[in-house]
Amino acid sequence: MAEEVVLLSFWPSYYGMRVSIALEEKGINYELKEEAVNGGKSPLLLKMNPIHKKLPVLIHNGRPICESLIILEYIDQIWNHRSPLLPSDPYQRSQVRFWADYVDDKVYPSGRRIWMSKGEEQEAAKEEFMEGLKVLEGELGEKAYFGGETMGFIDVSLVPMSSWFYALETCANFNIEAECPKLMNWVKRCMEKESVSKSLPDPHKVNDLVLEIRKWEGLD
Ligand code: GS8
Numbered sequence: 001m002a003e004e005v006v007l008l009s010f011w012p013s014y015y016g017m018r019v020s021i022a023l024e025e026k027g028i029n030y031e032l033k034e035e036a037v038n039g040g041k042s043p044l045l046l047k048m049n050p051i052h053k054k055l056p057v058l059i060h061n062g063r064p065i066c067e068s069l070i071i072l073e074y075i076d077q078i079w080n081h082r083s084p085l086l087p088s089d090p091y092q093r094s095q096v097r098f099w100a101d102y103v104d105d106k107v108y109p110s111g112r113r114i115w116m117s118k119g120e121e122q123e124a125a126k127e128e129f130m131e132g133l134k135v136l137e138g139e140l141g142e143k144a145y146f147g148g149e150t151m152g153f154i155d156v157s158l159v160p161m162s163s164w165f166y167a168l169e170t171c172a173n174f175n176i177e178a179e180c181p182k183l184m185n186w187v188k189r190c191m192e193k194e195s196v197s198k199s200l201p202d203p204h205k206v207n208d209l210v211l212e213i214r215k216w217e218g219l220d
Pocket of ligand 1: 016053055067
């Protein structure tokens with residue numbers, strides 16, 4: 001039976017980008033159904049994710065899977081023929097999940113606060129964001145990818161944020177590369193992979209969106 005794989009997402013969502021990268025890495029054909037950025041929630045999204053009503057949702061043969069990190073694990077288990085994302089050793093797995101949670105708890109929320117605020121609040125968010133990135137840079141160390149020689153779960157979880165770096169730097173006037181050079185080299189290494197470059201939007205397009213939202217919100 002042919003598999004039916006549908007991804008509900010929208011282009012600037014770093015959570016959604018994680019899922020596209022994983023599907024591309026696994027070589028899975030899928031249909032992308034984009035929600036409008038500001039058009040309200042579609043009936044399909046409300047049906048498929050009635051609890052959180054959030055993107056992304058993966059619909060596999062009609063059944064929804066929600067929450068991007070849970071979706072990544074699902075993809076890795078279902079399509080385990082190539083490009084493993086999680087290590088098989090239980091201890092290593094626990095460490096990978098720890099760092100992916102760290103990205104979600106520390107890096108993504110402070111990144112969002114940078115572009116959704118100004119003044120002192122923005123400064124505090126910037127500090128927390130850079131602190132988080134520096135910890136991650138330490139964890140990366142001299143490795144090519146977070147998992148070692150090949151791209152894995154942490155890489156796929158974190159690299160989508162890099163498409164927002166330009167917008168963050170522009171709105172809060174800082175330079176990530178100056179403080180995290182190894183991390184920026186890692187971003188470039190990931191971007192050499194088609195699965196990543198195909199899934200991430202143009203940073204200028206993200207910046208235009210940020211400028212527009214800041215204007216609506218009266219922040220600029
Ligand atoms: C977060 C998803 C999320 O915030 C995950 O999938 O990992 N923990 C979840 N999705 C956003 C779009 S991306 O910024 C979303 O759907 N927001 C709509 C809303 O909050 O109502």
